[in-house]
Amino acid sequence: xxxxxxxxxESFRLSMLIYDTRFRSITIQVIVLILFALFVSWILNNTVxxxxxxxxxxxxxxxxxRAGYDIxxxxxxxxxxDTHARALLVGLLNTLLLAFxxxxxxxxxxxxxxxxxxxxxxxxxxxxxxxxxxxxxxxxLLWILLAYVVLSETMPEPKDFKVTEAMIAAGEQxxxxxxxxSIALTNRGTNIPxxxxxxxxxxxxxxxxxxxxxxxAIIAVLVASFVAWRRLNRHAHVVQDATGVRPVTxxxxxxxxxxxxxxxxxxxxxxxxxxxxxxxxxxGGINVAHxxxxxxxxxxxxxxxxxxxxxxxxxxxxxxxxTEAAYALGLRPGRTTSLVILPQALRVIIPPLISQYLNLxxxxxxxxxxxxxxxxxxxxxxxxxQTGKELECMLxxxxxxxxxxxxxxxxxxxxxxxxxxxxx
Amino acid sequence: xxxxxxxxTLAVAGALAGVASADTLADVKARGxxxxxxxxGLTGFAAPDASGVYQGFDVALCKAVAAAVLGDSTKVKYVPxxxxxxxxxxxxGEVDLLVRNSTWTFSRDTDLKFxxxxxxxxxxxxxxxxxxxxxxxxxxxxxATICIQTGTTTELNLADWFKANNIAYTPVNIxxxxxxxxxLVAGSCDAYTADASGLAATRAxxxxxxxxxxxxxxxxxxxxxxxxxxxxxxxxxxxxWTFYALVxxxxxxxxxxxxxxxxxxxxxxxxxxxxxxxxxxxAFMGLDKEWAKRAIAQVGNYGExxxxxxxxxxxxxxxxxxxxxxxxxxLQYAPPFR
Numbered sequence: 001x002x003x004x005x006x007x008x009x010e011s012f013r014l015s016m017l018i019y020d021t022r023f024r025s026i027t028i029q030v031i032v033l034i035l036f037a038l039f040v041s042w043i044l045n046n047t048v049x050x051x052x053x054x055x056x057x058x059x060x061x062x063x064x065x066r067a068g069y070d071i072x073x074x075x076x077x078x079x080x081x082d083t084h085a086r087a088l089l090v091g092l093l094n095t096l097l098l099a100f101x102x103x104x105x106x107x108x109x110x111x112x113x114x115x116x117x118x119x120x121x122x123x124x125x126x127x128x129x130x131x132x133x134x135x136x137x138x139x140x141l142l143w144i145l146l147a148y149v150v151l152s153e154t155m156p157e158p159k160d161f162k163v164t165e166a167m168i169a170a171g172e173q174x175x176x177x178x179x180x181x182s183i184a185l186t187n188r189g190t191n192i193p194x195x196x197x198x199x200x201x202x203x204x205x206x207x208x209x210x211x212x213x214x215x216x217a218i219i220a221v222l223v224a225s226f227v228a229w230r231r232l233n234r235h236a237h238v239v240q241d242a243t244g245v246r247p248v249t250x251x252x253x254x255x256x257x258x259x260x261x262x263x264x265x266x267x268x269x270x271x272x273x274x275x276x277x278x279x280x281x282x283x284g285g286i287n288v289a290h291x292x293x294x295x296x297x298x299x300x301x302x303x304x305x306x307x308x309x310x311x312x313x314x315x316x317x318x319x320x321x322x323t324e325a326a327y328a329l330g331l332r333p334g335r336t337t338s339l340v341i342l343p344q345a346l347r348v349i350i351p352p353l354i355s356q357y358l359n360l361x362x363x364x365x366x367x368x369x370x371x372x373x374x375x376x377x378x379x380x381x382x383x384x385x386q387t388g389k390e391l392e393c394m395l396x397x398x399x400x401x402x403x404x405x406x407x408x409x410x411x412x413x414x415x416x417x418x419x420x421x422x423x424x
Numbered sequence: 425x426x427x428x429x430x431x432x433t434l435a436v437a438g439a440l441a442g443v444a445s446a447d448t449l450a451d452v453k454a455r456g457x458x459x460x461x462x463x464x465g466l467t468g469f470a471a472p473d474a475s476g477v478y479q480g481f482d483v484a485l486c487k488a489v490a491a492a493v494l495g496d497s498t499k500v501k502y503v504p505x506x507x508x509x510x511x512x513x514x515x516x517g518e519v520d521l522l523v524r525n526s527t528w529t530f531s532r533d534t535d536l537k538f539x540x541x542x543x544x545x546x547x548x549x550x551x552x553x554x555x556x557x558x559x560x561x562x563x564x565x566x567x568a569t570i571c572i573q574t575g576t577t578t579e580l581n582l583a584d585w586f587k588a589n590n591i592a593y594t595p596v597n598i599x600x601x602x603x604x605x606x607x608l609v610a611g612s613c614d615a616y617t618a619d620a621s622g623l624a625a626t627r628a629x630x631x632x633x634x635x636x637x638x639x640x641x642x643x644x645x646x647x648x649x650x651x652x653x654x655x656x657x658x659x660x661x662x663x664x665w666t667f668y669a670l671v672x673x674x675x676x677x678x679x680x681x682x683x684x685x686x687x688x689x690x691x692x693x694x695x696x697x698x699x700x701x702x703x704x705x706x707a708f709m710g711l712d713k714e715w716a717k718r719a720i721a722q723v724g725n726y727g728e729x730x731x732x733x734x735x736x737x738x739x740x741x742x743x744x745x746x747x748x749x750x751x752x753x754x755l756q757y758a759p760p761f762r
Contacts, residue, residue, distance in 0.1 A: 071595070188569055279567040280565075281567055385507070386575075387535075388531075
């Protein structure tokens with residue numbers, strides 16, 4: 001008997017695009033893609049038409065014009081004669097500074113709070129629960145404003161630190177004192193001593209900003225110390241493995257860390273420059289404006305609350321058997337957490353942690369609420385206003401935030417790949 | 425077939441691409457309401473009163489335009505705008521008219537594509553400090569921390585003036601007047617700089633105004649006035665001439681109280697033209713005969729508005745100074761209604 005021949009070749013009909021499951025998903029994707037392309041072209045078309053109707057061009061030339069405004073908090077030299085582009089850079093560095101310290105503090109706070117929330121100590125666990133719930137459930141802008149208002153309303157005014165000759169004659173004390181004679185907390189900022197070098201090595205001019213050779217030297221020495229310390233430890237391991245006795249290393253470690261850096265600082269003529277009251281404000285020293293401090297506090301604690309939950313979830317994802325096995329090996333609870341639980345929990349923690357870092361970085365754009373001149377304050381604030389280039393400034397600002405976020409994300413993904421479970 | 429549908433859709437999308445209408449007068453009349461951009465809160469110039477209705481010197485101009493165009497000075501929707509958002513809102517067509525202590529400058533007039541149609545207050549930038557700071561001149565402010573509203577001309581004037589006088593300062597960029605006031609009172613700023621009129625208004629709202637002084641230096645020219653979008657000249661004319669009708673009314677002694685009586689009894693041809701008794705000036709701008717009469721009747725003349733909102737009998741207590749009529753040695757000068 002003959003087998004039935006091949007199924008008759010079906011000719012392609014248009015209706016198959018909808019009724020044939022082989023084509024349907026492609027059809028839908030193509031339609032959605034076309035609609036999306038239409039939407040994008042409509043937006044672009046609208047923008048171009050409206051710009052033309054208003055007789056407004058689209059150009060970034062304004063970035064090279066004189067900015068004309070002053071910025072008080074800055075990491076690099078800037079005067080009002082510099083360009084808008086440099087003002088942008090000043091703002092960008094302020095944003096990055098805030099994001100950098102914010103991520104570090106938020107991580108520390110979050111890890112502590114997350115671990116302590118699982119503590120067997122009832123009181124500690126409850127306090128951490130209250131912290132997490134309170135910070136997580138109130139908008140971060142309110143925390144920023146609260147921190148700022150509290151700092152600027154409760155601290156003494158700079159003039160309260162003033163000591164006049166009449167006061168010395170009358171034996172009066174000023175209304176406010178500096179801590180340890182070196183740190184002044186005023187209602188404007190925190191004035192801390194600054195490191196100064198008598199025999200400074202100078203600066204390298206990179207064109208955009210100056211890099212202190214002193215700082216580079218210090219970093220180089222610290223890196224060298226770290227490498228030496230690692231070698232010392234490795235040697236100790238080898239000896240321990242061979243003989244079973246670990247050689248005493250603590251005093252050698254101490255020497256490796258302390259001696260070179262002290263020698264370098266002495267060679268550079270290191271000393272501290274203390275803030276002193278002069279005129280209206282403190283001069284000398286480093287002035288950390290309360291705008292920065294309040295942002296750092298609010299963003300760290302706010303994001304820390306989310307990180308605490310992530311850490312708690314990560315720890316709870318590790319089976320109880322791991323803890324029991326560690327106890328069975330005789331590890332104390334502290335070492336169990338740091339050596340057994342946390343390293344495994346990291347694999348669960350890292351991916352959501354990246355989102356929190358990105359959130360914190362983007363939340364720094366709330367800085368203008370407390371007069372901190374970040375990227376949003378310079379490029380998206382004063383520059384946008386004084387030049388009237390809304391579209392250009394907004395697009396550039398979005399591009400910069402996108403770039404920062406992608407970089408953070410990329411770096412964290414590299415770290416994630418390093419700690420994730422490797423299947424062999 | 426598909427191709428035609430595609431092209432058709434494109435054409436529709438092109439047609440939908442909304443371009444802000446160039447005929448503001450028709451828009452306002454169709455809407456039956458004037459949308460006026462004002463200050464978020466500056467006592468005397470634009471601030472909500474106890475019942476939440478905006479009142480003030482700038483607000484009065486919005487009301488006058490509404491009275492002239494729509495016949496009712498209450499048909500105004502006020503949109504409070506900060507120094508940062510005001511020009512974007514105007515450019516985007518969110519407001520028909522911006523009366524928000526905005527300084528007329530070259531670049532705003534040309535580069536930003538706006539028209540400053542008149543100057544309703546001639547101002548200058550000043551400094552306010554606490555009395556116990558012991559400062560009597562702005563030149564003694566070397567090293568001081570100065571609060572300044574961001575997105576304003578004062579920001580640039582300040583930088584220029586301190587540079588010209590070769591003294592240093594620390595700027596604190598604040599978002600609005602209320603924050604500047606708080607920081608000055610808390611002592612976070614040694615000085616607060618803004619338009620002198622604004623400082624007087626701020627000082628009047630403080631709990632202890634006697635402990636604050638406004639320094640004598642005026643470091644800039646700040647001609648403040650109503651702003652409209654560039655390109656709709658008729659709308660600009662309406663705002664400009666409504667304002668000048670108020671100024672001319674003061675010059676000719678027409679007040680909200682006697683406007684009806686003046687219209688019937690006056691023999692002065694110019695007054696007759698302003699009040700629509702003779703000729704039809706309003707028609708040139710697409711308005712009726714009595715546009716100016718309604719504006720004067722409903723909000724009063726320039727002098728009345730000044731005296732009621734910011735004059736010497738109010739807590740703000742500003743003298744007329746540069747804003748007196750030209751006949752009194754001031755700069756307020758209405759061109760002829762002819």
